[in-house]
Amino acid sequence: MMTAGSLVSFLKSGMAEQPHGLRSAVVAQVIRQAVQQGLLAPGDALPAERVLCDVFDVSRTTLRRALDFLEAASVIDRRPGAGNFISPGVMAPKAPLTGFTQDMESRGMVPHSKVLGNRRALVSPDESFHLGLAPGSRVLRLERLRYADQQPVSLEISVLPVEAIPADYDGTTSLYSAMSKTGSHPIKMVQRYGATAATWEQAGHLAVSQGAPLLVIQRLGFSQAGRAVEFTRSLFRGDRFFMSSELDV
Incomplete structure (x- = not known):
């Protein structure tokens, strides 16, 4: 101290x-x-x-x-x-960092994604704080609906500095593979977990009732250089996902 x-x-x-x-x-x-x-x-x-x-x-x-x-x-x-x-820091488990596709395949599911939004714009104050960017910086805001076995399971909004991804990236392929091309692939992730009730719009995307419980995972990814390169908020259907951990006693 x-x-x-x-x-x-x-x-x-x-x-x-x-x-x-x-x-x-x-x-x-x-x-x-x-x-x-x-x-x-x-x-x-x-x-x-x-x-x-x-x-x-x-x-x-x-x-x-x-x-x-x-x-x-x-x-x-x-x-x-x-x-x-x-506050105590909430760190992701010490496990290999994988994307949605790899994660779903490891669970025996067939994944795919639908891009709902893909635009480059000025960073917001909240994004500026999380990513350590100066006001006026440009970021990519990527919104995707994630499916597993043809069922919508999560709504994901990712914000990244524009220099962290190739200029022609459109969100239809692996985000982390695209970030690897610029040397910005995250190697460490800080995550926080929470819950919320689905809004009317979120419920429509996820095929649940308005007000249904959703698991919220907010993550901040850091590159090899220690720079924040990804700020993502994911909303998971509460009836399709749960969190588990293993403790040594």
Whole structure:
């Protein structure tokens, strides 16, 4: 764990290196970098909000927006009356990283995908935070409906820096194979799990009732160079998937 003075110096220098862009997203990204580099550990308390406002030279409103980003990404836990604390990281199991096609084939299913959207556009503030991109950067937003044995099983929205994929990639072939061509194939994945109720549109795609339970898996993929290269949110039918793990006792 860093000393308070060293942490302040790191946060200030990180802010100075990103002079442009949405201040709340930049503040959130700098704090996240401190966590990713091990400078802040799970359970550590962040400095008081007034201290962070002085360190980053931002308003309380801007800081709290940054904390909203971090809380939504499960980087921090906000405890009323106690402060803001670094959350335990949720890492994917130590297993070979595979794509949807390989995963379904390993389960004895026949997979295929339907591209619902494939466009290049400016990064949003939320995407900028997760991927560490400067505002104004361009990203690919790829939305696909995934099938196994002719049945829709998941709705997947992936966001990637445009330089991480070939310019002619249209989403109809393996995403990770395409990323390998640019040297951006992810080698590490950080995942968080949750649940939600299907909206009317999601229910239509997945052939379930509106309000049906969906498993949510949000993942952030990192390349060999340590750069975030994939931000994906997948919604799985709750009646087709469940999570299991093996524990040593």
